[in-house]
Amino acid sequence: MVASDRRWEMSSSQSYFAQRRVLITGGLGFIGSSLACRLADLGAEVTVIDAMLPDCGANRANIAGYEGRINIRIANVRDREALDGLIDGQEVVFNVAGRVSHLDSMIHPVADLEDNVLAQLQVLEACRYRAADARIVFASTRQIYGKPQTLPVTEDHPLRPVDVNGVNKMAAEAFHVLYHNVYGLRSISLRLTNTFGPRMRVKDARQTFLGTWLRAIAERRPFDVWGGEQLRDFCYIDDAVDAFLDAAQATHGWGEAYNIGGSPPISLIALAKSITELDNEARFEKRDFPPERKIIDIGDYYADDSRFRALTGWTPRVSLEDGLRRSIDFYHKVLPAYV
């Protein structure tokens, strides 16, 4: 049901990941499952652990067609017993589990702390004691910078998160850096910008506003554009998956955090307009920011990701237009499994 239209040349990822033992935390979510399916295609021995928290991205439909090729364990990574039972012998850990909703984090800060910091600390502790040679790629976020003081944002930009989620992700990333510096774990952190594409949660705005846009488009309803002037960069899921795979194969640069950007920055209103050109039934309505959202808004953001490109040779390969088209097509076909 979920098929990538990307053709796989005999890439370095293909030879690197064949038969490799890989664990993906949050592996039924948007990014996690995209990684899992790609890795299964590359011949890796893939295990995923996912708590299937109702407010997060996990969805069984994400691995449709891959059920026999991915080992699945439903458990929270905070559960060390479950985690320890999976960690032995893993060569790569993609640590993608976490809560992503900024608004939820303000309403349930303790839950966000438990699933975004405590959980990550447990992953690192498990690796420290049982998989010290594993490569660990952590899904961090641009949210830890807070409101950009300079653009594009480099990794040296101060970290001034504006919501609970941002504080927690900042702490989790700092633990990944620390466990490299102190224990030599080969961890690396990717500060993702807006990642979008097939398999993302679209039933609400918990995985960015684009989710609600894609749902509305598939349901032939107008989508809401909040504010509109903010500049953002967007990374298509296949490119984000490439970044994770490339990070795991890095020969140096461990213990560091890298921005992952994407397409050139675009305002939300321009993005909305370009969507209406891709899908001529799509319509949108411009709306004012609600106050509870405004207070944690970061304004314009776009990343300077030259450090990661220099480290790995990674470059996004899917244009924003192509990515949007594939995403719209996907939800036109499979929306019922995602709402």
Next chain:
Amino acid sequence: MVASDRRWEMSSSQSYFAQRRVLITGGLGFIGSSLACRLADLGAEVTVIDAMLPDCGANRANIAGYEGRINIRIANVRDREALDGLIDGQEVVFNVAGRVSHLDSMIHPVADLEDNVLAQLQVLEACRYRAADARIVFASTRQIYGKPQTLPVTEDHPLRPVDVNGVNKMAAEAFHVLYHNVYGLRSISLRLTNTFGPRMRVKDARQTFLGTWLRAIAERRPFDVWGGEQLRDFCYIDDAVDAFLDAAQATHGWGEAYNIGGSPPISLIALAKSITELDNEARFEKRDFPPERKIIDIGDYYADDSRFRALTGWTPRVSLEDGLRRSIDFYHKVLPAYV
């Protein structure tokens, strides 16, 4: 039993805190109890909450003579039911509870997270819902900077903590900033350097190496000087208490973090020598840093605390020599209550 030799002029603190309702988390520990006793002397209505964790600084002896003048609740601040029962009507919250041992945090990172981040988040949530007008002063630490890149360290120095405790304190401070920015709580964070003096834990090195020095001196044993060339600044407890009281009375500057320094920087070896001049029976032995300690050592540190001085007019009033003399005298008298 514990008597400050400081004479209290009719200060601004005296008029501000008289009859004021004050809650101190970690109020039986070194700094917390010093605050509690001072505030009781100033006529405040003082409540302390303390979990009396065995590896932390709590000690009933710290409030000897003040038992009837301080309300005491033995509970962990993570216990929201206990906290909520105390928070209503509080006008000032000195949020001092926490674990301070860097080595312990590496061995028990989850416990450190729970008591240094989750606990602080619960304090802030309790204030948000039940004491939104309270002033909140948080005890942060120089440890969040990690190894200084430039000296003296200003508040703009990057935060690159080198141990689990540093990551957790960084996150807790960020929550205090956030809860000001988002909810308007009047929180302020003090990044303390080495604080020392009567009431500190001396049974081991959990409250800095100076604790073990003071114990050894009182027991007429040589104390160990690890390394020795590192430069540090030291803040005598009475001056630290002043800083907390001044911070609570600030008229602006909420949502910010401020360095609290102290005496001019001095190497550990010079500090050790000056102690032998103050107490002519004191002796020390120079030792090499153990490897588990070296890996999380931050090298030289001393603070630029001019921002806090400009904000409040605070200035340390006790010389290093006087502070050391008072500390040595204190443990000569009351050591059995502290070992």
